Amino acid sequence: MERIVITGMGVISPLGNDTEAFWTRLTRGESGISFIDTFDTSRHKTKIAGIVRDFDADGYFGRKEARRMDRFCQFAAAAADQALSDSGLQLGSEDLERVGVYVGSGIGGIQTLLDQHQVLLERGPERVSPTLVPMMISNMAAAAISIRLGALGPSLSPVTACSIGNTAIGEAFRCIRSGGADVIFAGGAEAAITDISLASFGNATALSKRNDAPERASRPFDADRDGFVMAEGAGIVVLESLSHxxxxxxxxxxxxxxxxxxxxxxxxxxxHPEGIGAYQAMRAALREAGVRPEDVDVISAHATSTELGDRSEMLAIKKLFGEHAYRVPVTANKSMTGHMLGAAGGVEAIALAKSLQEGLIPPTINQERSDPDCDLDYVPNIARRAQLTVGLSNSFGFGGHNAVIVLKRYTP
Incomplete structure (x- = not known):
């Protein structure tokens, strides 16, 4: 059966707008969380987020094209451009019917919707942009990338909330393995740090309110965690059959x-309070990989920094891994990036691939007070060198969607 490999990667994130900048800050244990300065937060309970800084959409796409893309779509297209360049693919010599795009977004173009709703209220229906719908719908990230690449192969926009990136990568993996494509660009994008999103998550008591110390707010597994931190960005990988x-x-x-x-x-x-779905997804991923739990060298946890979410994931890991759960390092990228929602899985897959390649596990920062229910090895605060062959990455989303991928250090 055909082997599937990652040959290109692209990142837009609160830690940097290319893979190397992101990886450098991630392994240094630096936080990308800051105060929200894009709208008035004076009436909000939470005033912090993982915001993408210094992203020049006009520079990437030109002013005319950029204005026809919502921010989430801009992130996705920019990350895909990076992944293409990084992969070295020469699309002019490829069979473009064998090149696909599997990229999704959980919330899509919510800022465009809000902006055009304001136009409707203030200026009337005659002034609403005809591009509202194509800018808003979440499949436009995959569509924009396909158009830019001229990719004529299978195109999919999974909407599985915060597990989108892993869903996209996993389904692309299966598509290539079954012979449906040679190359697929896969991942997720999100740009949902808006007035209304912050209000909704805040009123659901899901967000951290540690506004006095943004860098310390996202603290998966720590006893003093008080919720997740919203973030934005995109993570796209190029998947290929090994033969290609x-x-x-x-x-x-x-x-x-x-x-x-x-x-x-x-x-x-x-x-699920007992992590049943997470357990089942991890078990299924390891079975397909032909890997025993004790062969896993590192786990990239979903770990959003919510009390129930972190605890249930740990229960799932302990149930599947048994005593090995206490020996395998568990890292939580969201401690530094915040929760990038639909972009999280793609970005975390890139971090895991880099870990396997370089033998370096990013830390889980803000580990200050132990939670007795979260008692595994979280690589606290400082990155760790290790011999790594197999890594597992978890992504879970609202509605109970769970997606897990297994990566392996490449050997011929």
């Missing part, structure tokens, strides 16, 4: 060897 990658002598970051998906079938927003 070898034919063009491509650089290979890592191999995708397994994918598992499940549903909690439990609640609209809460994770």
């Amino acid at each position: 990658a070898l034919k063009r002598n491509a650089r290979i970051y890592a191999e995708v060897i397994g994918y598992g998906a499940s549903s909690d079938a439990y609640h609209m927003v809460a994770t």
